[in-house]
């Protein structure tokens with residue numbers, strides 16, 4: 629898995645132009661069954677991908693934290709919300725709360741998340757490949773294929789299944 633992760637930025641770069649063209653077409657003319665197809669491709673991919681052998685998302689990017697996430701996680705950690713923000717978060721260019729540093733402070737040595745049940749919504753949903761109207765997050769997906777081997781494979785499978 630580590631070799632795959634190391635090669636991923638190059639593989640994604642090689643596919644970038646093709647992927648960009650594909651998503652531009654997909655946005656203009658999304659197939660009627662796209663939501664169902666994405667559910668199928670996402671499920672199939674995550675049946676064979678073990679995130680515990682990867683954790684590249686937690687190591688290299690991290691999520692944004694909504695107010696609700698901050699409330700829930702700080703309560704679990706028995707911290708005041710402001711204390712939690714001061715210790716772990718910063719505000720990014722888009723005015724969102726994000727991690728001060730990566731790898732995420734909540735990732736342990738075995739790739740387990742120490743706040744798993746309480747983790748941010750963005751972590752629960754990453755890489756967003758089963759969300760509805762998937763064509764609407766193509767810019768994000770173009771970035772995610774360089775981080776997430778599962779997202780990379782799902783986009784490759786999409787290109788084989790959708791004739792645009």
Ligand code: SF4
Pocket residue numbers: 677678679680682683684685686754755775776777778779
């Ligand atoms: S979601 Fe993607 S990047 Fe994150 S651990 Fe799973 S396979 Fe790796």
Ligand code: SF4
Pocket residue numbers: 685686690691732733734735736740741742743744747748751
């Ligand atoms: S909160 Fe947990 S799932 Fe989210 S980035 Fe950190 S370790 Fe990963």
